[in-house]
Every structure is written in structure tokens, then in C-alpha cells.
Amino acid sequence: MPGQTIRFNAFDMNCVGHQSPGLWAHPRDRSWRYKDLEYWQDLARTLERGIFDGIFIADVVGYYDVYKGSNWHALEQAAQIPVNDPLQLAAPIALATDHLGIGITASTSFEHPYTFARRLSTADHHTKGRIGWNIVTSYLESGARNVGQSGLQRHDNRYEVASEYVEVLYKLFEGSWEDGAVLRDRDRRIFTDPSKVHEIGHRGRHFTVPGYHLSEPSPQRTPVLYQAGASGPGKAFAATHAECVFVAAPLKAMLRAYVSDVRAKAVAAGRSAEDILIYNLTTVIVAETDEAAQRTFEDYQNYASYDGALVFMSGWSGIDFGQYAPTDLVKKVETNAIVSMVETFTADEKPWSIAELARWGGIGGIGPVFVGSPTTVADILQEWVEETGVDGFNLAYAVTPETFEDTVNLLVPELQRRGVYPKAYRPGTLREKLFGRGAYLPESHPAHGYRDIEAVKARETAGLAAAE
């Protein structure tokens, strides 16, 4: 549809260089300041000035030791190690801004849902309802081993665990405390009405959580749900649960197929196609003119690290690309890491070489890189939106905060001038800003079914009795 609104998210991580390995050495890069709260607050203010939907903070528990069988190159190039906890950035960013959404990544594979539910509710309280949760199932063996597991569970099993994990969270967020449970009635000296706080009685295959949620309901109850599943089970999970979906499609045809597939699956799951916003991972290098942008891009490329890029590609795919020569071709192989990543680079008609893969991934990860003047890049983004049905772009940086500042100062005004980019935020919580309706999940979302937890428990007990 021509003139369709374009949305931006900033893609970042509580580490150095995020998805542009080696660019930490660029004289203008400031990502090494990731340990300073002021650095995050300044960046968040810039993004809010550019009416970004949110800052989305990726995370991995574990390190990238697939490339050449060791962690050496990851450490040397600061490829997502050192990496700090993402959730602790929520409160300081919220204090520096009024509207920006704050998407936090956390895995369903490494932390018990009961303690995580309280941490997430706390953040939703502190941000007055601006929290999103990026649900990931993880792909690094090193993470699994360091939390005491014998190894990473099989890809499909991880999604099965994730389904039960979110069920526990929905029960806690939606069902445990009724609206109106907190009275704060000074006259009667009743803070909470105990009859309105319910045990969730969860007994599943992977988790047992009999009792109450520890937090009172936060502004959104369940924070906005982000997800990036791209394999068969991953897309099914996204279509069922996600409100915002991230994808990393390097080519338009791949993106078009992904968008229509996920929307069709959402409709089949009883949701509407508009219940889901889809953002494609993209890097934009913008300057006053095409020539200046190209010069900046070439300057950045001088700092990209071949080893650093293959550290990521190997970690994401589970394939050690260090064992091949740069001219060797990427082959389709079985993997237990990110299955869809291998599918992406073997689906193209012309097979990719290892060197091409490293060069492609050297700046901004797997997504496309668009270089040019504001007019050129705006034309490309509009074309992608119109031809694929994607809602927006999850913008990675080459050099930060420069990439984001250039986007906000040059590209956003051009898109606004064309009437295809928001000029102000909607009021309310993140969910209200994104979808223009209530703060809570809509009735069409599976979480809504847990609001009457006593009815859920009765159904589960009846189901168990029937099975015996």
C-alpha cells in the first residue's frame, strides 16, 4: 500500500560493537561506553527525538566459541563479550525519556519463570508500562553448560519449553492478581483484598509453580511480547504469541514470504493480521549526499573484522566457518543452533562463499545495509515496505551513536516530510502506543484466556481426572 507508515526500532545490546565486529576501533565509535548509564540515557533521548518505537536490547547468556573451536576471537574482537545484563538498563532509560519503548531480551532456557516474572513486572512498574520482552530460546551451547545443563536442548524441545514458560508467565501476570485486588484502604486498614489474589496451581512437564505472583499487576500486566522465530516451530510460536516480530531477511523476496507466512499463521491461530507488527533487521548509512554516505560506508568497512564476523556467523549457525577457506561455499547442513540462519544462506540461487558471508555480516549482522542520501534511503525503505508488507525496520548500527544520530537528523525528517513516518507518539503504555488500543493484551491473544485463573484450574483438574 503506497504511503504506508514506516516504524523504527533501534537494535542494540549491553556490550561493545553489537553486530558490527571490529568497528569498536573506529575513532568515532562510543559503544565501549556501554558501562555508563549516561551513555544509554543520551542514546535513548536521541531515539525518542526520532520517534523510534523502542530501543530493543538483545542478549545472549553464553559466548561464541564455535568459530575455530574457541572463544579467542570473540574475546579479542569483543564480539558480544564482555556483555552486561540487559534488564538493568530499563529503569535508567525510562528516567531519561517519556515515550520510548524498552524491549529486553531474556531466554526461556536458562532462568526459572517464577523469578523472571517478578523481574519483568518490576521493570514494567518502573517504566510505567513501557517494557517489551523479546522471548528467545537461545542457541549457544556455552550458555547451557554454564548454567549447569548437560548441553543445549534440541531446537524443537526449546520451543516446547518456551510454550510452557510463557504459559506460567501468563498465569502469573494475567490470572494471579485480579484488577482491584490492591485497595490501599487506610480507613479499613486493608492494603490488598486476599480474596482477589489467586494461586496459579501450575503443574507442567517442565515447571511447577503452585502459588501467587509476587508483584501486583503492572501497567501492561504482560509486557509487549517480541519474538524472532524464523524456523517452522519458531514461526508457529511467533504467530501464536508475538505482538512484535523481528526478522533478519537480507533479500526482499525472503522478507515478503516470511511476512505473509507469519500473518497467515497468526490468522489461523485466531488472531488478526494487524495484531502483529513485523520489523526487518536493517542498517542504514545516511549522509547529506550519496557520495558522502558511500565514503562513510567505505571508511566503516576498513574497520570490520573478518574473524569477528565469522565468530557471529558460526555462533548463530552452529557451524564452524573457521574450518573452511574464504572461497568455499556455504552448504546446507543439519544444525542445532539457529536453523533458519542456515536456511537463509543456502536458499539463494547463487551459493554464498565464506568470504561473502563475512563481508555481508561485518556491518549490522544478517540484515541488508542501505547506503545513501536521505532521499535515496527513504526511497529504498518505502519500496521494501510496499513490496513486502513489513511494518518497519529494526535498525542496527555500524558506529554508535553516529548511525542513530544520522538516522534521526537526516532520514527521519525526510520520511516525515513524505508523510510516511510518525511525528509524535500516541499516549499511554507501549502497547497503547504501538496498537492504539488497550494497555492489556487483547481477547484474541492466548494470554487473555488466563485472566479467570480459577476457571483455568478447574478445566485443568477436570482434564487430569479424565486422563486418569
Ligand SMILES: Cc1cc2nc3c(=O)[nH]c(=O)nc-3n(C[C@H](O)[C@H](O)[C@H](O)COP(=O)(O)O)c2cc1C
Ligand atoms: C533481529 C533479531 C534479533 C535477535 N535477537 C536475539 C537475542 O537477543 N538473543 C537470542 O538468543 N536470540 C536472538 N535472535 C534469534 C531468535 O530468537 C531466533 O532464534 C532466530 O530468529 C531463529 O529462529 P529459530 O529459533 O526459529 O530458528 C534474534 C533474531 C533476530 C532476527
